[in-house]
Amino acid sequence: MSSIQKTKNKLKNVLLVIVALYIMIGASLYFLQEKILFMPTVLPQDFQYEFNHPFEELFLKTEDHAVINAIHFKAENPKGVILYFHGNAGDLSRWGTIAEFFVHMDYDVLIMDYRTYGKSTGKLSEAAFYNDAQYCYDYLKENYSDSEITLYGRSLGTGIATYLASKNKAKLLILETPYYSMIDVAKSRFPFLPVEKLLQYKFPTNEFITSVRCPIVIFHGTDDGVVPFESGKKLVDILPKSQVTFIEIEGGGHNDLIEFEAYRNGIQELLR
DSSP: OOOOHHHHHHHHHHHHHHHHOOOOHHHHHHHHHHHHOOOBBOOOTOOOOOOSOOOOEEEOOTTTEEEEEEEEESSSOOOOOOEEEESSSEOHHHHHHHHHHTTTOOEEEEEEOOOOOOOSSOOHHHHHHHOOOHHHHHHHHHHHHHGGGGEEEETTHHHHHHHHHSSSSEEEEESSSSSSSSHHHHHHHTTSSSSSHHOOOOOOOHHTTTTOOOEEEEEEEEEEETHHHHHTTTTTTGSSSTEEEEETTTTTSSSSSSSHHHHHHHHHHHHH
């Protein structure tokens, strides 16, 4: 066999390996995306929550027989209520403690665990995220007016909170480390893959946000290693300047914004 033929065979083998890796990565993204996107921890149904503020534990039953576990914190003299949608990992035993930051500022807070998280049950789907969020909003409407409800989304929860704001008349929408869309984030991670066709969970915040009519405030750290700063910043470009406030947290990462004075001052200004 000539040296030229050997070289061709080597190149062919390299190409086959590259194609095989491409197919494997694409298949993994498609079939394992729920494991990649969602990292729930499960709690026993008899788990007892312990928080520093008074709360009521709720088990909200949906029309498709799922059960949504939620915590409703009660402030002594509430200025309103915050419906909080948390990130993609953990459960209410952790996120409830984080949400108490707002109870300390004299707000009631309702925070739910998504299906398969904590004590919540039911089949996951993008539609289920939205439907369960609306179910919680409707629950709050039994005791609060729209003008008393602030929607807050963090990371994964920003797309859900934005969807809800586009369908209701909440007072305010606050987004912490939001994404333009899940496809936008996936493109930044896998620029070589046709992610539009592979992703079952789109979470198109960019589409929902143009139908939101209440004021919008966005917090994003410049050093966010999970949701690129640029992904959140792009949301500003499709909104009227009079509607949105973008607060850039210099040096902020994905999970540490509360450690920055710019975030704390911004939240206090909003909720005072």
